[in-house]
Amino acid sequence: MSVPLVKVETRGRVGLLTLDRPKALNALSNEIIDELAAALRAFDADDNIGAIVLTGSEKAFAAGADIGAMKDWTFQDVYSQDYLGHNWESLKRIRKPIIAAVAGYALGGGCELAMSCDFIIAAENARFGQPEIKLGVIPGYGGTQRLPRAVGKAKAMDLVLTARMMDAAEAERAGLVSRVVPLDRVLDEALEAAAVIASMSLSSVMMAKECINRAYEASLDEGMLFERRNFHALFATEDQKEGMSAFIEKRKPDFKHR
């Protein structure tokens, strides 16, 4: 039996996934992505999970796609397997929030994987970059699309064209990460944030995620309408009654998470 490349744990209502291929700095082979996608889908389907944290090691969140595996592939190889098109795309269909807890290198596909999570909490030693150009290729999992949306065109061009790395402080200033914390705090910070999210009504959490993501796909008018209809829909849930009653009665809400 092959050794698992993704460690799967739960902490209360939080699912914790740890990329575990340390010798290759968590280089993202098809196998590790298959495992990751399967674990994410399992958490997404599990009523006892309200939020997910994805992390790597202290040295590397992930140093990119597996260069050794890709080196000899031909166009026909990547095209016929639709490399990056299957499980990679399925990650974005996960409906529960995913927080990336990033320490060390998040490069190439590793940076793209972090960006495909809902937000990033970074350790002070985090390094972000899209160095594919040095390999004679370009980013293939959103580096030319999500990065400019996150940090703007100037910085995205700078990073993608020069292949330079950006440290955690610059990434926070640029809006790529939501918080920077000391290395020994990064996982706890992400787990605590995930626990807060998991304590909320699951329907509101999933709708909020869907609405924010819609901001990247729709015009302002369409996005506003999508948000408003989802807001309306939440009045059909028990959790809305409970949440508002609890506020008026000055007690903690007891959400059903359904």
Ligand code: CO8
């Ligand atoms: N693929 C395969 N193996 C890797 C990778 C990688 N991306 N990154 C590191 N490794 C391996 C090294 O080969 C080395 O293995 P070994 O010990 O057997 O020689 C081991 O990990 C440790 O690495 P280093 O000795 O190089 O460690 P350093 O601390 O000296 O350097 C760096 C760390 C700076 C992170 C360096 O390893 C590096 O530059 N890595 C490559 C970074 C890179 O170019 N990433 C982009 C890859 S291409 C890509 O991601 C395409 C994206 C398309 C979407 C993909 C979705 C998955």
